[in-house]
Amino acid sequence: MSRVRSYVKPLDGVVVAVVLLAALLIWLVPLLGAAQGQTVVVRTQAETLTYPLAEDRVIDIESGGYHLHLRIEAGTVRVTDTDCPNRLCQKVGTISRVGQVIVCVPAAVLVSIDGEADYDGTSY
């Protein structure tokens, strides 16, 4: 233990403190303002689709050679299944608040929540 302590220098603590403080601040800021979202925005390589968050539905997407199945349910959205090997988008779980996102890098898909109800249910 004393060997470990001999390695640690005062500025190490400062670096760690700054990193943790930054994490705390960035975590707190969106919580203050984030409201329940209105619209699900799905951006793929080819198109941008919008859906109302209030209506339950299943969305199938193909992008970058991968398939994603999204489910809008009870005001939240999540990726229920994907053939992308990472499955990170699935592990994110459900999102519902403005500014929250689910990203799938291999398929180049971004699912985000918008505040304004400017959806029309079509792609543009």
Next chain:
Amino acid sequence: MTARATDTRALAVDALLLAAALLLSYLEFLLLPAILLPGIKLGLANVCIMFCFFRVGARHAAAVSLMRVFITALLFGNLPSFIFSLLGAVCAYAALVLLSIPGRHISRLGQSVGCAAAHATGQLTAAALVYGTAGVFAYLPVMLLVSVPLGTLTGMLLILCESKIPSTLPTIRNKGNV
């Protein structure tokens, strides 16, 4: 030893460290699905970059880091992952330069944690640019939090490497004009 011989030697060490960094990147690429949180990796390749920075020289480390990003992207990346990786590496390098200034008032642990945090910030900035939304910064607190233990771990590995890897390497910076 002549300056040219030292240059050649530094080049060989750079190439060796680059190869090691690539292998470690590949190892992390294989381990990625096993890690539960999205976008989190150990940052083992950074051990090589930092080793190069302190043993061979700052400019050598920049070259090795950039080459690692390019080759990793060519071998197992796509365009978004290349941009993420590039901005992450640039930010981590900037942090390394900054954190090397305090000299003996900071240890490899603090430097490594700083690099890890800067890398995470750079990657998410790249994601924000690629996807055109600041929403991805919602991941930043988690990534910063995780960068403390993971940065400490890679810092400990670096301390181990620096104490175990023989003294033939550190003569490079002292004898040559590199």
